[in-house]
Amino acid sequence: MQIVLVLHNLLRWAVLLFGIWTLFSAMSGIVSKRNYTAADSRSNFFFMLSCDIQLLLGLILYYTNSWFDRLKDLGNNMKDANNRFFTMEHGLLMIIALILVHVGRVSVKKASTPAAKHKRTLLFFGLAIVLILAAIPWPFREAIARPLLRWFN
Numbered sequence: 001m002q003i004v005l006v007l008h009n010l011l012r013w014a015v016l017l018f019g020i021w022t023l024f025s026a027m028s029g030i031v032s033k034r035n036y037t038a039a040d041s042r043s044n045f046f047f048m049l050s051c052d053i054q055l056l057l058g059l060i061l062y063y064t065n066s067w068f069d070r071l072k073d074l075g076n077n078m079k080d081a082n083n084r085f086f087t088m089e090h091g092l093l094m095i096i097a098l099i100l101v102h103v104g105r106v107s108v109k110k111a112s113t114p115a116a117k118h119k120r121t122l123l124f125f126g127l128a129i130v131l132i133l134a135a136i137p138w139p140f141r142e143a144i145a146r147p148l149l150r151w152f153n
């Protein structure tokens, strides 16, 4: 499972990169009052795609690295910050973020004016990025710390 963990670790940077690209293009669209272009749609498509791949890799890790089994002894595992984070908090927050990304894309498509499209992009994808940033096990979060970059041992 090392390969899945390495991919899940590294792909987080693609998620953040495409997410920030999406937010910047929405902000520039609002400020300059420009049209909603294919490039805008492309940035949030790649954001959604990288999030979807993370979900797949995350589910594989969840089942194979016995996080799922820990649900059977939820009471005891909730007392441990690391177990609580990876059995509940991380996956749940990321899945909410993913729902925001998918609902956001549909909502942006349905908006009738370019300004509304840019504003909805900023709202839905902005909220998703906040959740993703909060749910990443950054090295400075002591109890749940994971490396910024991981490679094969």
Ligand code: HEM
Pocket (backbone or CB within 6 Å): 005, 006, 008, 009, 011, 012, 015, 050, 051, 054, 055, 057, 058, 059, 061, 062, 065, 067, 086, 090, 091, 092, 094, 095, 132, 136, 137, 146, 147, 149, 150
């Ligand atoms: C945008 C979405 C996501 C991002 C950015 C993300 C990011 C990360 C990162 C950076 C790690 C630490 C990797 C390492 O130790 O090197 C991790 C671990 C983990 N993630 Fe995610 N994740 C996402 C979604 C998910 C989802 C939806 C699940 C599903 C339940 C999930 C399950 C896990 C699990 C189980 C681990 C711990 C793996 C282990 O050490 O056994 N992740 N995630």
